[in-house]
Amino acid sequence: MLLLVTIFITYIILQNTEEPIRTIRRFAGTFGYLTVFLAIVTSEYMAKMKKISGLPFMKAHHNLARIGLLLILIHPLTFVLQGRGIGIFSPISPTNIFIALAGRPAFYLFFLAAGIALYRKKYKDWRKVHYLSYLAFSLVTVHALMLGDDFELAIMRILAIAMAITVIVIFIHKRSASGRKRK
């Protein structure tokens, strides 16, 4: 199933190849988005089957997060390679409305959410910050729907909305489960 989705999306991206660097940008953006989605889905199973059976999901979560972050880093770096300067990394676009470039704040939120997890022993409340990845995911959905070329296609819009709904459901489920634990 996953392989089919990957082949299908690669096909869509390759349908519209202009400059190679733009193709790389779209590839990194779209696959970064999908990889982060899978990292969030695996985290749901990790929580469900803690202990021994949850371990493969934990490994998958960490590996997907690593790959996702690498792709997320490559995506704006392609602008720098095109000579746009590192201003592209400024958290909010100076010329565009915030919402149209929701990708910039999302970029930092993802790195913050992942970074805090590395120091989870030190910061007991790290999970609260880690949950920012859900906000980042929602922002990227807006970003992709508003700016993406591939996301002009109905099937890709449906995919983005389905992923966003899944992520919101996982978030609500996790919050309610952790609330029950605290009681």
Ligand code: HEM
């Ligand atoms: C500094 C941060 C970011 C900047 C400046 C940025 C910029 C852009 C721009 C300008 C586009 C339009 C397509 C193009 O011109 O090639 C785009 C598309 C896209 N971005 Fe970002 N982005 C950023 C962060 C992110 C992040 C964190 C993600 C999450 C994975 C992401 C995912 C996407 C996706 C999925 C598309 C649609 C690709 C397509 O179909 O063409 N972006 N981005």
